[in-house]
Amino acid sequence: MSKIESLTLEDVMGERFSRYSRSIIQERALPDIRDGLKPVQRRILYAMNKDGNTYDKAFRKSAKSVGNVMGNFHPHGDSSIYEALVRMSQDWKVREPLIQMHGNNGSMDGDPPAAMRYTEARLSKISGEMLRDIDKDTVDWVLNFDDTEYEPTVLPSRFPNLLVNGSTGISAGYATDIPPHNLGEVIDAILYLQKHPDATLDDLMQFVKGPDFPTGAIVQGIDGIKKAYATGHGKIIVRSKTAIEPLKGNKSQIVITEIPYEVNKAQLVKRIDEIRLNKRVDGIAEVRDQSDRNGLSIVVELKRDVDSTGILNYLFKNTDLQVSYNFNMVAIDNMRPERLSLKRILVAYLKFQQEVIEKRTRFNLKKAKDRQHIVDGLIKALSILDQVIKTIRASKNRKDARDNLVKTYDFSEKQADAIVALQLYRLTNTDVTQLEKESKQLAQQIAGFEKILDNPKELNRVLARELRELAKTYRNPRRTEIQSQVQDIKISTDVLVPDEDVVVMVSHDGYIKRSSIRSYKASVTESGLKDDDYPIFMKQLNARDHLLMFTSKGNLIYRPVYEIADVKWKDTGEHISQTIGLDGDEEIIGTFAFGSLKEPGYFLIATDEGHIKQTAFSDLTPGRTYKKHAYTYEKLKDEGARVVSVKYLTEADQAKQILLISKHGLALRYTIPEVSVNGARTTGVKSMALRADDQVVNLQLVDDDSQLAIVTQRGAFKKLAVKEIPVTSRARKGVMILRELKNHPHRVVDFALINDEHQPLEIVTDRKRTHDILPAEFSLGGRYSNGSFVIDVDSEGVPTQIREKPAEITIN
Template sequence: MSKIENLSLEDVMGERFSRYSRSIIQERALPDIRDGLKPVQRRILYAMNKDGNTYDKAFRKSAKSVGNVMGNFHPHGDSSIYEALVRMSQDWKVREPLIEMHGNNGSMDGDPPAAMRYTEARLSKISTEMLRDIDKDTVDWVLNFDDTEYEPTVLPSRFPNLLVNGSTGISAGYATDIPPHNLGEVIDAVLYLQKHPKATLDDLMQFVKGPDFPTGAIVQGIDGIKKAYETGRGKVIVRSRTTIEQLKGNKSQIVVSEIPYEVNKAQLVKRIDELRLAKKVDGISEVRDQSDREGMSIVIELKRDVDSTGILNYLFKNTDLQVSYNFNMVAIDHMRPKRLSLKRILSSYLEFQQEVIKKRTQYDLQKALDRQHIVEGLIKALSILDKVIKTIRASKNRKDARDNLVKTYQFSEKQADAIVALQLYRLTNTDVTQLEKESQELSDQIAGFKKILADPKELNRVLARELRAIAKKYRNPRRTEIQAKVATIKISTDVIIPDEEVVVMVSHDGYIKRSSIRSFKASGDENGLKDEDYPIFMKQLNARDHLFMFTSKGNLIYRPVFEITDVRWKETGEHISQTIGLDSDEEIIGTFAFSSLKNPGVFLIATDDGHIKRTKLTDLAPGRGYRKHAYMYEKLKNPNTRVVAIDYLANSEVDGKLLLISKLGLALRYNISEVPVNGARTTGVKSQNLGDGDVIVNMQLVNEDDVVAIITQRGAFKKLAVKEISATSRARKGVMILRELKQHSHRVVDFTVIGNDTQPLEVLTDHQRVHDILPNEFSLGGRYSNGSFVIDVDSEGTPVKLRQKPVELTIS
């Protein structure tokens, strides 16, 4: 009768997942600290060794080895077994390949290996050191999945494979990333630790300098290595080995001869070529992979007279020519996953090897004792040979002969079996001599084995001698160079940004674009803007210039010119709100371009509520988030306040005059030097003493001989000489420049300095109409005149802005 239990889903899932986790941690994804192998790797090596598929025999089909492993030891998919077998043969993945393969076993370009039916494999020579002495009871054995035969729980691993070949894997809650190391260095460290059990990390790092990747390259950051060896976690930078070669005609090329560990070479070459095609870096003419059987070689051919070092630095930063490697040294230690220090790995390996030597010696001792027992019996039998022969002849059968020998001459059963099985040719004097010689040799061996087992120092001497022999046999030079410091990468803008002239436009509605000179010239009068939109900034700039756009709400938008969307001139371009959110009633009131952000100039900023300040260009340097956020250049006192004017003074010590005019017709002129220099997040000082309901409409830089044009809300236009407005000082009320009427008085909408009497002015109205005015058709008015009516506000709309008519852009 079946028993039904009431269990909660939480308990069932917890218990099942716990068992599943334990299985994949211990039996699949993580290596053992002693032999550095995952179960599938261990089973592959053991099965191939058991099958005689060793380095000194012919290659065999990989499918046969995979089938043996799958059928006898590893009940998982053949593809996962084959992948593990292939990886152990790839000399760009493991420092000392444990498998040799004939056929396509993949490549650094990420190409898959040929199917297992096409490739052939065998154990490599160094694999014999992993399996040496496995038949001498040196390791524990368990039944396989179907209890038909035994498999080892660990291999004797006569060299420190965990560090030499490294490991990578992901299990439930754990991951491991142990880099490969140099075999000679690791064995030297083990030998030192054997003599100095209290060795410090610094002592061990005299031998183990750091990772030694099969792909070579350069590791930077000794502090990261030390932290990793101390805690099991750490980060280093792995940089390709490159050289810059000079070619004819002031050209050069970058040759990459070694790339970082586990970087896909084909993807790396493709990425560099994509940067070239996208013009992300200026100066690369061609990228090609010239790798062959002689070695790896990626050639990056550069254009004439370019900064080759700068381009290389850019590639280090933006491609896998340089990557970071994160140590996460986790392995199974006494059936538990643990993050391990270098000393812990070395000491565990040392303890394991001492145990292997001890078990091997016990096995050899027992075998020698058993043989000595037999030899002693044979010598004794030969000394009474006639009696023995007589006894055997008088016996009924072999068993009876054995029993009679035991009973008559006190031989042991094993000795009696050996005597009965003795061949006639052995009954010579020569054989007696050989047996006595063998007995002596066995006695010496037994004494040696007992000494090893009784004296730990002797055992360590044997271990050290064997480790030194392995190091001598398989030692090879370090491939990876270790550099103490991580090199800082400085990328010149000259490398990233092409030195080319472009045309940049910013429109009233917030569209921004750049186009090539060629596209601009080919487009004629078409600028891609909607009918009601118009340019507020249009200029020929260099791609390396910087663009500042100031909004009416005190926000500054920064764009390097090369980052502005590159489109044909007939296209609209990108709206600034696609990346930076602006309010619906916020508009760009000033746009300026600079070749350097370190210019000494200042901005003169005026708000409609009567504040003014100067702010240095250097104080408005963009922050990291400039692509996504505008940042403050003027702190506004209340939500309704607007910045009405901004101008740039190339010389911060300029001694000129500025003119402010208010809506009610009050004008104030004073020296710029009266305006203090303040930071970006400030409001400034009082610019003009405004009455209730009055606001500043604009600010202009003026000279004594200038003439200003004024437009009112009733459509009246007036010319006024600046000298009519006496220069006083800041924060005064100012003087009236309009005559107050009893009804429907004129109010100033905007004003501007007339640069050239023959150059037209444009009045923009709230009906999206543009009205042209020729200043030379009007005479100067006095302070108390209201000018002449030039716009029919009923039909054309109320004026909102007065500006110089844009001059057609000429390309140099």
């Protein structure tokens, strides 16, 4: 009667999954620490060796080898077996290929290999070292999946394959990434470790400098290598080997001759070409893959007079010309997956090879002793040859002859079998001599084998000699260059941004855009703005210029011109609040464009609450978070306070004076040096003495010949000569420039400089209506006049601003 058990799903799933995980970890995905092979790779090499499909024989169809492996040892799909076989033959994937192939075995471009019915394969010469001594009981054997024959659990691996060819794989809960290394270096380290068991990592790294990828390239970061070798986990930078070559006509080209390990060359070339097509970098003329049978060669041809180093740095940062490689040295050690240090891998391999030598020596010793026993029997038989022949002739059959020899002359059964099987031509005096010579040689061999087994030093001497011979045969120069420091990649804006002129516009409502000169010329009459919006900044700039936008609430917004939305001139553009949050009543009051972020000048900043300061350009240089956050350029004391003016002062402006006018019609003029220089997050000093209900409406830079255009809330316009306002000093009350009325007095809303009497000025009202004024049509007023009424406030709205009328841009 069957027994039904009641188990929880958790227990069943946990137990089943752990069995499944153990299976794929040990039987599929992770390499063994001793031979560095996964089961499928081991079975391929063993099966091909068993069939005599070795480097010194003719090639055979890959399909035959795959079928043999699948039928006898690896009961999985033929595609996975063929894939493993092909990988072991790809000299850009493994440092020392274990398989030689005829036919298409894939490429660095990611091309698949030809079907296995078309390709031919055989073991490479170095594969013979993996399998050498396998027939001498050096490794353990287990039955295959259908118990029809035995297969090895590990190969003798007479060279340290785990490090030399590396390994990569993913299993349940584990992954491994062991890079390839140089065979000569690894063997040198093993020989050193053999003599110095207490060797430190630094000692071993005198020999193993770092990974040695089959594709060469440059490894940067000795600290990453050291950490990886110490812990089994670390990160290095792998960089392509490149050279910048000059061409005729001030042109140059970047020639790439080695690329990082496991980078798809075709995808790399495609990515570089996409950067060229999308104009992510200005200066790439053409990308060509010139690789042939002589080696890899990718040529990036550059335009005239470009920063070739800068473009190369951009390609390093934005393509697989430079990648990071993460060590994760996991392998099966004593049936368990372990993360391994360099020393532990070398110690495990050394111990395994000592076991292989010991087992091989025991096998050879037993074989020599068995043969010596037979030879001794033959010598004895030949010394009493007549009696032996007489005994054999008197016997009934072979078995009876053997039994009679054992009984009569005290031979062992094995000796008797050898005597009975002896051929008549051997019964000569010469053969006795040969047997005695062989016996002497066997005695020497047995003594040598016993010496190896009895003396660990002798065993290590044999192992060292074999490793040195192997290194001498297969050593080859290092391909990967090791550089101790990771080089910082600095990309200048000149590389990223094309050197082209564009038209940039900032609107009153906060819309910002850039357009090509061509687009501007095609749609010059269509600004793309809403009917009640208007430009406050419009200029032809270079894409490499920098834009600083100052708001009325003390916030500074920075944008490189090339980062401004590139749209058609007739489109609206992007709103600044899409990336930076501004208050609903916050306005941009000053916009400035600069060719660099290292200007020597100062910004003059004035607030309506009566504060003023100078701030150095260098103090307003944007930080890393400029895309998401505005920068404070003025600390406002009161919540309702606003910045009314921002001016950029050059050295030439220092001779001018500051003119401030308050709402109540008080004007104060003084020199620029009276204003101290303060940092960004400061309020500044007192600009003028204001009454409790008064405030500063604007600031202008003037001289004695300047003329002012003043507008009041009642719609009056007044033209005033600056010389009417005396030069005094900062923080004073100022002089009246309006006549005070008892009923409905005039209040100044704004004032502007008249640079050209025949250039119209524009008055803007609170209804977003505009009214043009031609200053030449008005005569100069005295200090105590209120000007002429020009706007009907009832129909057009209350004036809020007076400014120069935006003109069409003159395209250079």
